[in-house]
Amino acid sequence: MRISKIAAVGALSLAAVVALSACSSSGNAGTSGGGTQSVPTTKGDGKTLKVWVMTGDYTDATIAEINKEFTAKTGAKVDVQIQQWDGITTKISTALATSTPPDVMDLGNTQVASYAANGALLDLTPYKKDLAQGQTWLTGLSEPATVDGKLYGLPGFAGARAVIYNKTTWAKAGVTDAPTTYDELTADLDKVAAANKSTSDFSPFYLPGQQWYAGMQFVWDAGGEIATEKDGKWTAGLGDSKAQQGLADFKEFQNAYSSKASRTLDTDSPDFTQIFADGKTSAILSTNGYVDLVKKANPKLKDSDIGTFPFPGKSGKTQPVMLGGSDWGIAAKSKNTDLALQWAKIAASPSVQSKWVYGNDGWIPNSTDGIKAADSTLSDIDKGFFNAALNSKATPASGEWAGLEGDKSINQLFSAVASGSKTPESAASSFDTAADKTLNAK
Amino acid sequence: MTTTAPRLSTDEVSDHAPASAPTAVKSTRRRKRPRWISHTIAVVFSIVWIFPVYWMINTAFKPRTEAMTSKPEFYPHHPTLHNFAVAFTQGDFLVYLRNSAIVVSGAVVLSILLGLFAAAALSRFRFRGRRSIMVVILVVQMLPATALLIPQFLIFSQIGLVGTYVGLMLAYVAAVLPFTIWVMRGFFLAIPMEVEEAARMDGASTWQVLTRVLFPLVMPGVIASGVFAFIAAWNDYIVAYTFMQDQSHYTLPVWLASFTTQTSGTDFGGQMAASVLFSLPVVVFFMIIQRNLVSGMSAGAVKG
Amino acid sequence: MAISTVNPGLRRAAKGPRRNLAPLWLLSPAGIVLLAVLVAPIIYLVVTSFTDYDQRTLYTGAYDSVGIANYLSLFTDPDFWWSLIRTVLFTAAMVAGSIVIGTGVSHLLTRLSTVMRYVVTIVLIFAWGMPNVASSLVWKWLFQPGYGVMNWFLTQLHVFGDMTNVDWSNNAFLSYASIWMLIVWQAVPFIALTLYAAETQIPTELKEAVRLDGASEWGVYKTITLTFLKPTLLLVTILSVIWDYNVFNQIWLVSQGGPDDATSTLGVFTFTTAFVGFHLGQGAAISVVTTLILLILTVFYIRNLIRSGEDL
Missing domain, CATH: 3.40.190.10 (Periplasmic binding protein-like II)
Incomplete structure (x- = not known):
């Protein structure tokens, strides 16, 4: 699955992970001087946003919840397409090349860099601050999505085996x-x-x-x-x-x-x-x-x-x-970038993260704040995964790595x-x- | 494209029915024993050759506990339709069926219409360049599917046709139209010139000769090439796989190849049931052409 | 593969000016469509093969002309040559297998009672009619490690040792073997039925005459049957060569070109270059070369077609 760069070597406590992650948190990773623009609040009545979700990542209920909030806010509908893992590189690359690509995509954290490097994804740097919504993202999710100081993916969730x-x-x-x-x-x-x-x-x-x-x-x-x-x-x-x-x-x-x-x-x-x-x-x-x-x-x-x-x-x-994880990417050719940004912002929001991504799906939330909040409520089953995440490694941070998996x-x-x-x-x-x-x- | 087209010529099916229960009519002493041997070989061959089909059907009707065994069960002890139910509900069988139907029927109808006129031109008229056109038609139907895929994908993606029914339909037309023209031309050639000339004597225009005389006569050819085109487009995998990224736009073969459980695991029972559902119309069509062509086809002008 | 006998009189085109325009308007709808969806793409393919069209180009549209660089790197890439050699050898193996078995089955059909012949024909049609996506999946299931019925059967033979857990797609030779079986399984019906149709056209008297001269059954088959079948056999062989050279789906679905690219024939090599690595310019160059090789084969086919009496 997905891999991350959180290289928390050795048995650290959860708190230590949090501290480590905070050192290079999303807030200061951006160097382009952007990050101050707010996500537009454009209405999208009559429009349909196309969202690709990988099979096994989010439950239907979680996606439905994000859609509900999104539709209430913008009036736009959402067309969710579930994708299989097999042959996904081909699928995503061909889809991104069309004039009607999926607007928002659930991307493995190691995949983001290669698409971003080729100009397939929208630069999210200007909206970084607003998208972070006061949270400190896990570096394992935000760093692989950052190419030349620019952010191309919005952290979705992390997972460990x-x-x-x-x-x-x-x-x-x-x-x-x-x-x-x-x-x-x-x-x-x-x-x-x-x-x-x-x-x-x-x-x-x-x-x-x-x-x-x-x-x-x-x-x-x-x-x-x-x-x-x-x-x-x-x-x-x-x-x-x-x-x-x-x-x-x-x-x-x-x-x-x-x-x-x-x-x-x-x-x-x-x-x-x-x-x-x-x-x-x-x-x-x-x-x-x-x-x-x-x-x-x-x-x-x-x-x-x-x-x-x-x-x-x-x-x-x-x-x-390997701390796997997933980022939300927005297609550069998307005709609904305003709506796509709003959708992704909801998906990455603290409430969706705690109640759904962690609460319902059991994933590790996208921010250190989320992990802290989750710590006290962990079930016995969840603990195994969260503890496993304490000692994590990454695959080579090369844009070409995807080829070896592919x-x-x-x-x-x-x-x-x-x-x-x-x-x-x-x-x-x-x-x-x-x-x-x-x-x-x- | 013959890569995806069925390996189908029409003459071979045209001939076994006739009363020529061949060569071995006279039972000379010499041939009695070989005939017995031949039948044994035939039985063994049939068992070997039908086995994969049998195994597909067998697995499709088995509950998982009987399918997933290291020692095979040769018939379902507790036959079940569960796998078919799974095949229907996994993803959206009816949606994929609809997608396939839209694209394939569109491609077939378009190819037949265009091909009918072109075949008439190439068979009933002599004109300069006809030979070259025939050669080109023969050559392009031999092209590897992967070769056409690259430029078609690039062009279609630039004009917004990738991921649409129309785009896939056009790709299929490109694949089957040359072949359709070739098949129908054979049927046109089989119609005696006298028929056409008689109509002309009665003062019919070229258009009338075509629509009133030739087209009705060539109907068996329309059916035959329609079936060929159907099979070729119905079976295509790689073009649809590359063109249709949204799951809601998948055609049946793409769905079948990606047929997995919700956990992305392979469910062999469901997969075999899905294969049965998908193969059924094609095998039925093969049976139909078989019958149609035995009677309807003049010694075939049709090549693969 | 009989011959269409065209009465030359039929084509006596009348000379009226109106009639000379008819083929033009009859052809133009199909012609325009074919130009757009077939000829233009082929030209585009050739043009693309001289550029560095890649993943970036897909998203941004930017590319550069690189002259013949794609071809140069192709011809110096051992992967390409291996792929070509593989394709040639594998095609030869598949064609040989299907022609030999097909010819045998065709002859077998002539020696059967009507009922038995019917049975064999139906069996052949089933194998023939299965869409290759479905048959590829069935194949994977037949050869599935641990659960595959073929693995079980081969183990029971006690010849190859315990095959139960052998993964056919993990071994180059076994991958080829299983794909070979799949292709031959689906190719034999066409060949057998086509040859059978031709075989029934052979006058029985000829065979009887040779038999009376004391020839063995094999002698009869060799001197009479094979001689008569030769033109059909040739056409079927050429067609099989072209088809098997182009085989893609079965390899892609059964082995994806693995293990370690061992079954990566030209078709698979093109697809992975163009649609997995997204080096589209390079992929186009491979396609052009593949197509040129194919053209040579097609020339043979057309020449034989014309020789066999087909009037183009």
């Missing part, structure tokens, strides 16, 4: 507390595996080989990096000995606790929420939104059956996670390692070659 496990299944196997170390985790999974021997195709922890963001957690935990930048030149680092250790750890864990078939698969095919819901696995690694999806797929599962915890790393800390080379790296079709060394060397080429293209 944690282990979602079936408490009931684990309890039956004699595990009652969530593990806090890697050894505890593997010991627990061994118990769960033993207790479920009779279930065919059972995986104690379903971790498909192509789930590269899970794989990266192992690499980061071992101290490896995808790529590092020096003097504007990227050098891919999977061949590095630490990264190699991480890949080996990933393979060991994957092969031990996930089904054989899963070694080359991605999370969608077969759908891992379904596998969890069907009881064919007792744990998956995913974001908050998936808790609801699991419950939807199997209505018999209740909140009390589900637990979450950050993935404990071999390093002794929790594994670093052509699935990173998926193939991890599935080749998991399936053993390549050794970690040879898989890493072919990935590194491709990554060097792509990241340094231009």
Whole structure:
């Protein structure tokens, strides 16, 4: 999914994250001298605003709420189009090229830069202050949306991955507390595996080989990096000995606790929420939104059956996670920029953020103020994700990074390692070659 | 574009019906055994060749617990229509059906109308440049779909046609019109000149000859090429995928290819049920042409 | 692929001036539309191939002419050459497979009872009529790791070892194998039925005569049947070459050109260059080259068409 630059290394407390984020908050990131203009309050009776939302990001109810407020304010209608992740780069790029592009788009935080750099998105810098509505945005969302000091995306929400496990299944196997170390985790999974021997195709922890963001957690935990930048030149680092250790750890864990078939698969095919819901696995690694999806797929599962915890790393800390997130972008070719700004402003507003984006959808809100406000009301399930977010990492902040996700080379790296079709060394060397080429293209 | 067009020539279907229960009419001693072998091979071949279709239908009627097994179930033990219900409700089947219907029927009607006149010109008249036009028509229908996609997308996006029904329709017309002209021309050629000349003797104008004499006679050709055009446009994936970004504008193939659960996961039962729904009209059409052409088609002037 | 016999008398065009204008107005509607949606884009394609049209151009309209730079970089790009080699070899494999099986099935049809022939024909029509988007999805399901029926079946054969969890799209050879099966599966019906139609036209007496001379069945097939089928076979082969060279959907939907671009044929290479990387100028250059190669194939086709008696 989406990735961010919040590089809160080490186990910090929530408060520390807040403090860190505040240092480079949205208020002073803008250097263009803009940021003072107010979002227009143009009425839009009879007009229709087209909004693209990614599947799995916001719930229908949240979008409906934003629309309701928007329509009440402007009189304009909203045409919401839900988009699939597969082939999204092609979809968005082709759509932005037309004379009637979607007005507002839900963009992954790492995607924003490449569209912005190519002139596809509206410069939001002049309205920055008004759009922030007194909040301090998470840098992990606002920074990747900032190119040459100009803001092109409005922070929407953040999310982190944690282990979602079936408490009931684990309890039956004699595990009652969530593990806090890697050894505890593997010991627990061994118990769960033993207790479920009779279930065919059972995986104690379903971790498909192509789930590269899970794989990266192992690499980061071992101290490896995808790529590092020096003097504007990227050098891919999977061949590095630490990264190699991480890949080996990933393979060991994957092969031990996930089904054989899963070694080359991605999370969608077969759908891992379904596998969890069907009881064919007792744990998956995913974001908050998936808790609801699991419950939807199997209505018999209740909140009390589900637990979450950050993935404990071999390093002794929790594994670093990619703090995914989403920004609202406005098409440069949009004919309704005034309305689009108003819509996005509502979506980013403190009330929608706290009541809907966090309150209803369970995402991490877009601002440090939002996180602070949420802290006291966190449910047990939410805590796993918020805690996981405390140790987070980013993918390379290159506009070209999207290409490596787009052509699935990173998926193939991890599935080749998991399936053993390549050794970690040879898989890493072919990935590194491709990554060097792509990241340094231009 | 033949990449998306069905691999369809018409003569091949035209001929198996005739009473020529071929060669092996006389049962000489020599041929008795080979015939038995042939039938065995035919049975094995049929099973192998129909299997993917069978498996699609089989999966479509299975509950998930029977579909997702490492040891396959060869028939649904508890047949269910659940997958079809899912296919109907996932996204908006009827909307995509409507989109496909609008675009495909528009492209077919336009191609037939334009193609009918062009085919008449290219078959009933001799004029300079006719040969070159025929060659161009033959060549362009062989072009790879991806080659045309780039410029069509660029031009159409500049004039606001990308993402619209009209734009997609025009792209399909570009793909099927040359082919339609070619097919209908074959039918025109099969009409004896005497018919036309007789009408002319009675003082009919060129227009009257066309509309009163030739067009009615060429109706089977209109149907045949209409069906071809339908199949080609109905099956297109890549143009619609590139042109139609809004989910509410998807055509059936794009919907089918992106058919997933709400969690973006693949639901194979639903996918197979959706495939059945999508394939049904095409297979039915193939059966229809089969019958139509057996009787209606003169030894085909029609190539792929 | 029989021949349209045109009575030359039919085309005796009358010489009146009114009649000479008729083809013009009959052709112009189609002509204008084709100029707009087909000819103009082709010209545009060629023009684009000489520019640096990219993602930025899509949004801002700005681009520069780069001369033949796109072609130069194409011809020095090993990815392009690999893609071309792949396309040629894979096309050859697909054509060979479908022609051999198709010819066999065609002959098989001649040796069957009416009922059995009907059964086989219906089976063929089903395989033929399946839209390729649907058949590609079915294929992915047949070969799905862990749950695919083909994986199970191959495991039962005890020849290839445990295939249950093999991911076909994760291995270059297996990706090709499964796509090859898919293409051949859908190509055989056309070839078989077309050849069968031609085969039934062969006079039985000829075969009987050769048989009486003591020729084996294989001898009869070789000397008589294949000789008669030759023109049809040639046309079917050329058409298959053109079609298989252009195959896109099945590869895109089954393997997306992976793993590691192993199944990235020219069509896939063009699409990913133009619509994933959005290097549209470069993509246009690939298209132009692809099309030129195709033109050569088409010339063969048209020459044979004319030779077989088609009057253009």
